[in-house]
Amino acid sequence: MDKFTVLSAVAAPLPEENIDTDKIIPARFLKTTKRTGLGVHAFDSMRYRADGSENPDFVLNQEPYRKAEILITYDNLGCGSSREHAPWALLDFGIRCVIAPSFADIFHNNCFKNGILPIVLPHDVCTQLMEDARMGGNARLTIDLPRQVVVRPDGTEVPFNVDPLRKKLLLEGLDDIGQTLQHEKEITTFEERRAQAQPWIPRIVLD
Amino acid sequence: MAPRTLFDKIWDSHVVETLPDKTAILYIDRHLVHEVTSPQAFEGLRMSGRRLRHPDATIAVVDHNVPTSDRTQPIEEAESRNQIETLERNVKEFGVPYFPLLSARQGIVHVVGPEQGISLPGMTIVCGDSHTSTHGAMGALAFGIGTSEVEHVMATQTILQKPAKNMKVVVEGQVGPGVTAKDIMLAIIGHIGTAGGTGHVIEFAGSAIRELDMAGRMTICNMSIEAGARAGLVAPDETTFEYVRGRPFAPKGEAFDEAVAYWKTLAADEGAHYDRVVELRAEDITPVLTWGTSPETVIPVTGTVPDPASEADPGKRAQMQRMLDYMGLEAGQKIAGTPVDVVFIGSCTNSRIEDLRAAAAIAAGRKVAEGVRAMIVPGSGIVKAQAEEEGLDKVFLEAGFEWREAGCSMCLGMNPDRLTPGQRCASTSNRNFEGRQGPGGRTHLLSPAMAAAAAVTGCLTDVRELI
Structure with missing residues (x-):
């Protein structure tokens, strides 16, 4: 996983609520056995017309947003399916940070696991940042994770919250399996204790 | 403690x-x-x-x-x-x-x-x-x-x-005829919205939930995620224990009794705190369905498609209009009577034997309307075999339904079972997102009985007219 420290980039405004993970990556593209290569299908139904050509009205088909690394939306971003293909598709497109007033739980979690920073900011702040983003290619937003601020093009700063453990993992680009396996002894102890207390829990063994 | x-x-x-x-x-x-x-x-x-x-x-x-x-x-x-x-x-x-x-x-x-x-x-x-x-x-x-x-x-x-917050959804009372677990859950989602449960685990309680069989409880918990919840729960009771008894991988004999003794300790303690409680009256719930492309767009089957003009927030109004355009519906039209092209009975929400029995009860002695493709996709090989033992396959086949093999199928269209652009589907699945059942497909979520009613009449129909 790539580290996330300070990101200065173009932000794309997508002023919609309830953008579900089917919209971010439709099910027919989930047949891959890899994590990469999904960027071309991100937002497929909004990005392409029925004949396969680009829909010029969709923000990610417009300059400078083709190079966007930040996406700003309204409430409940990433609702629906748990598919991690959604953050994989965003990441493969180039998105490293998503900003919304609220997120669906599983998507929120999946973003962190892939080095994408999800930032929760109030609705009116998201509206302001979308207006900043509409000013064009020079209007970059800076996401400063160590200081936990979004720096707007006019230099003003918007602070945001992030879970300290998740911040640490993002800053260091760490895989959390290694972290958990440092507690392997405790896991084994837990298993032994349970086997004693609830010996009836069946094992799944096929004949 | x-x-x-x-x-x-x-x-x-x-x-x-x-x-x-x-x-x-x-x-x-x-x-x-x-x-x-x-x-x-x-x-x-x-x-x-x-x-x-x-x-x-x-x-x-x-x-x-x-x-x-x-x-x-x-x-x-x-x-x-x-x-x-x-x-x-x-x-x-x-x-x-x-x-x-x-x-x-x-x-x-x-x-x-x-x-x-x-x-x-x-x-x-x-x-x-x-x-x-x-x-x-x-x-x-x-x-x-x-x-x-x-x-x-x-x-x-x-x-x-991190621990979730506790939410309780209580449904007291007795539902009327034609009202199923699916209607109860859609009514709940319509009430609290698709982000209504975010960050919470919802425990479903009340007499209307208690009276449901395990299949009904599974339908309810299945769609907790459509209310944004991390999980749904129903406290285990005699209905649960009887369901578990004798299943292939369940504990057997003394181990089963020991397990039941433990399971009985799980119900919430008197006075346990819930961060949020929502109450619904079972009598107020009618057969329902969705009109839009979010599972919260729930209306009674006797209702009309809402008018975006009545929405004050301009963003939400635009989104409602887009849903209407996508779904090919007009504001104010009666939802019943809208013709359907496809009927899908299946998915992890509604493909258990109880669901198939409910659909078969409507299909029996009737015919799938001309021009409608109606599919039954059992949830497992075991469900399929059980249905065949009960003769449900014959009921469906005689009525003109397709009787298929088990899988997720048209719920998400990863396999060849997909809607084509513009097709309207009465579906027992769980999501009506744009393109969910195939690019350009239009999904109305409803119960297995309501889906069977749509199949035999060729349009969205109040199932109570057929029982």
């Missing part, structure tokens, strides 16, 4: 350790695996040289991608075939128990788990699929996870999570 909820008790009994920032290392009892969200996780294990810690707490099935037609032929779609073959290689390499495509026990992972007695009360259950919430009907804490977490569970048999 302070009074605890059902969620609190299951949570507490699975915390291996709490990290300084309150994140718990939570022990996982059951890990369900399918072909779509697992290949990258197995690959991750292989790359890092890690083992799968507990194959005997893991079960794999193929469901999302599989054809629901003739299975004696090789799978035509190369990518689907590759994903299934990849799973088969992986389960072999890591020693994971697996129900292959041609096994009678194959089916939708959320139908198979409870049916086989793999999902049990008091357990923690995860799967790389958001509808894992289904297993909450057993009185288990069950939730969907992403593929990185799938790999984490494979390697450690735990997950990192």
Whole structure:
């Protein structure tokens, strides 16, 4: 996983609520056995017309947003399916940070696991940042994770919250399996204790 | 100790350790695996040289991608075939128990788990699929996870999570004729919205929930995720214990009695605190369906399509208008009488034997309307066999329905069962998102009985006119 420290980039405004993970990556593209290569299908139904050509009205088909690394939306971003293909598709497109007033739980979690920073900011702040983003290619937003601020093009700063453990993992680009396996002894102890207390829990063994 | 909820008790009994920032290392009892969200996780294990810690707490099935037609032929779609073959290689390499495509026990992972007695009360259950919430009907804490977490569970048999908030949805009273678990749940989602449960685990309670059979409780918990909740729960009771008794992987004999004694301690304590409580009267719930492209767009089947002009917020108004355009509906039109092209009865929400019986009761002695394609996709090979033993297949076939093999099918259109652009579908599945059942497809979510009613009349219909 790539580290996330300070990101200065173009932000794309997508002023919609309830953008579900089917919209971010439709099910027919989930047949891959890899994590990469999904960027071309991100937002497929909004990005392409029925004949396969680009829909010029969709923000990610417009300059400078083709190079966007930040996406700003309204409430409940990433609702629906748990598919991690959604953050994989965003990441493969180039998105490293998503900003919304609220997120669906599983998507929120999946973003962190892939080095994408999800930032929760109030609705009116998201509206302001979308207006900043509409000013064009020079209007970059800076996401400063160590200081936990979004720096707007006019230099003003918007602070945001992030879970300290998740911040640490993002800053260091760490895989959390290694972290958990440092507690392997405790896991084994837990298993032994349970086997004693609830010996009836069946094992799944096929004949 | 302070009074605890059902969620609190299951949570507490699975915390291996709490990290300084309150994140718990939570022990996982059951890990369900399918072909779509697992290949990258197995690959991750292989790359890092890690083992799968507990194959005997893991079960794999193929469901999302599989054809629901003739299975004696090789799978035509190369990518689907590759994903299934990849799973088969992986389960072999890591020693994971697996129900292959041609096994009678194959089916939708959320139908198979409870049916086989793999999902049990008091357990923690995860799967790389958001509808894992289904297993909450057993009185288990069950939730969907992403593929990185799938790999984490494979390697450690735990997950990192902070505790959820407690929410209780109480439905008291007795529902009227033609009103099913699906109607109750859609009514709840219509009431609290698709983000209404975010950050919470919802415990469903009240006499209308208690009176549901296990299939109905599974329908309710299944769609908890459509209300944004992390999980849904129903406290285990005699209905649960009788359901579990004798299932292939359930405890037997004395072990079963010991388990039941433990399961009886799980119900919430008197005075346990819920962060939010929502109450609905069962008598107020009618047969319902969705009109838009979000599961919260619920109206009674006797109702009319809402008018965006009545929405004050301009953003929401525009979004409503887009839904109407996508769905090909007019503001103010009566929803009943809208012609349908396809009827889909299946999915992890509504493909159990009880669902098929409800649909068959409407289909019996009637014919699928001309021009309508009506599909029945049982949730598992076991459900299919049971239905055939009861003669339901004949009822459906005589009426002109297709009788298919088990799988996720048209719920998400990963296999060849898909809507074509503009087709309108009465569907017993769980999501009506744009393009969910196929690009340009239009989905109305409803109960199996309502779906069967749409099939035989050719349009969205109040099922009460047919009973």
